[in-house]
Amino acid sequence: MKKTDLTILGGGWAGLLCALLSRNKNPDITINVFEKDSYEERGGLLRSEVESGFTFDIGGPHILFSRNRIILEKIVSILGENVRQHERKAIVRYKGQNVPYPFENGLYTLKPEERVILGSDLIKAMIKSAGNPEWTPKTFEDWIFGYFGGSIARDYLMPYNRKIWKEEPSNMDADWVYSPGRLPFPEVDEIVRSIAGLPSIGYKEQATFYYPVKGGIQALYDSLLEKVTKNDIDVIFGTEIRSCKKEHNSWLINGNFRSSSVISTLPLRTINRVFDLSDEAAASVSKLTYNKDIVVGVALKVPTPDYSIMYVPQSDVPFHRLTWMSSLIPVDSRGQSNLIAETTVSQNDSLDNRNIVNETISGLIKLGIIKSESDVIFSKQWVNELAYPIYNNGHENFRYNALSYLKNMGIKSVGRWGSWHYWNTDKVYEAVENLVNMQ
Incomplete structure (x- = not known):
């Protein structure tokens, strides 16, 4: 029976990073990675498809940015020469108008009367929170109203977050919005400029971002995979982990592989299928909730607009965000474009009783992005079963119980799903790096 020094469970972004960074730290150990999906379906949420010259990120858009410039440089370096810097051009669809994102910095595009209403509520909320630094919001809704004021909360943030989370913000914990790098907080000077009707830039760490020149975001995953395999790490695709048990000071995996140590990037909600959990840990993982993400790709007979991303809070349009893929990877044919809507x-x-593709096309017509279905060249749908971990009430206790139990067993767990956190690629990289450095 083959035995390795380190086995990584899960071969997505987090799993491959664990393998490569562990190799860099320990050049002489043997490492393998088990991934449930086949090689043809590799990448997890970092998957892309090219059809008829149009590139679609089928796991949703993953532009590369970070407050942590060192981490960002490390991620971008994985792509080598296959990378380009872009200027952020995102908008919020607000009452039929395109407002620059972030919304609070885009107020300058609105009528003076509306700027006063939205801006005064925002300033009052900022003054109140600054004057009471000990105040802690109990729910996500508390945080939205407490930091952005009632007008922006009611007209934008509450309806938008209901759409994406399919949950009332009052039923969600607030602790996740305090995570460094997760949700930036507006700068007072920039907000004052915006209310005064002057152009303003917010979330400056996102003002520019990086993205592959070709191949879509899949190029990031594939470039990492190439580095992993070149470092004598065995990545075994198409192998689902059914069991992982401690026997004789080593781990027995699926009954026929042995490893001295194990790092898991498996979704916490599913670990009861793999590990022998206590009743408390099993109950905790069953309470972790998530949303699926239906990504619809649409190729169009219209030119690419002057923005890349649109956030859509209005309830009569099904998708919460659309991304013009042709703004990231231009198409060859003039007057044509493509987008993904989530x-x-x-x-x-x-x-079973929904046609998300038809709903999406109807939404594009309603927003005025296309005039009719005749503007559509083709459309396609992809379903991402695990897309957004939800910070439901009690989330932190549930994940703590699960992670503590794994830790006591000798298993470290990391990644968006291995930690059950709404993390971007940079936060996952940072978490993996910290874990590997502590080993």
Whole structure:
């Protein structure tokens, strides 16, 4: 029976990073990675497809930015020469108008009367929170109203977050919005400029971002995979982990592989299928919730607009965000473009009675992006079962119980799903690096 020094469970972004960074730290150990998906379906949420010359990120858009410049440089370096810097051009669709993102910095595009209403509520909320630094919001809704004021909360943030999370913000914990790098907080000077009707830039760490020149975001995953395999790390695709048990000071995996140590990037909610959990740990993982993400790719007979991303809070359009892929990777044919639109559904919701593609095209018409279905060249749908971990009430206790139990067993767990955190690629890289450095 083959035995390795280190086995990584899960071969997505987090799993491959664990393998490569562990190799860099320990050049002489043997490492392998098990991944459930086949090689043809590799990448997890970092998957892309090219069809008829149009590139689609089928796991949703993943532009590369970070407050941590060192981490960002490390991620970008994985792509080598296959990378380009872009200027952020994102908008919020607000009452039929395109407002620059972030919304609070884009107020300058609105009428003076509306700027006063939205801006005064925002300033009052900022003054109140600054004057009471000990105040801690109990729910996500508390945080939205407490930091952005009632007007922006009611007209934008509450409806938008209901759409993406399929949950009332009052039923969600607030602790995640305090995570460094997760949700930036507006700068007072820039907000004052915006209310005064002067152009303003917010979330400056996102003002520029990086993205592959070709191949879509899949190029990032594939470049990392190439580095992993070149470092004598065995990545085994198409192998689902069914069991992992401690026997004789080593781990027995699927009954026929042995490893001295194990790092898991498996979704916490599913670990009861793999590890022998206590009743408390099993109960905790069952309470972790998530949303699916339905990504619809649409190729169009219209030119690419002057923005890349649109956030859509209005309830009569199914998708919460659309991304013009042709702004990231231009198409060859003039006057043509392509986009992806994301619609979330709750984990237990069935799609049997819905046609998300038709709903998406109707939404594009309603927003004035296309005039009719005749503007559509083709469309395609992809379903991402695990897309957004939800910070439901009690989330932190549930994940703590699960992670503590794994830790006591000798298993470290990391990644968006291995930590059950709404993390971007940079936060996952940072978490993996910290874990490997502590080993």
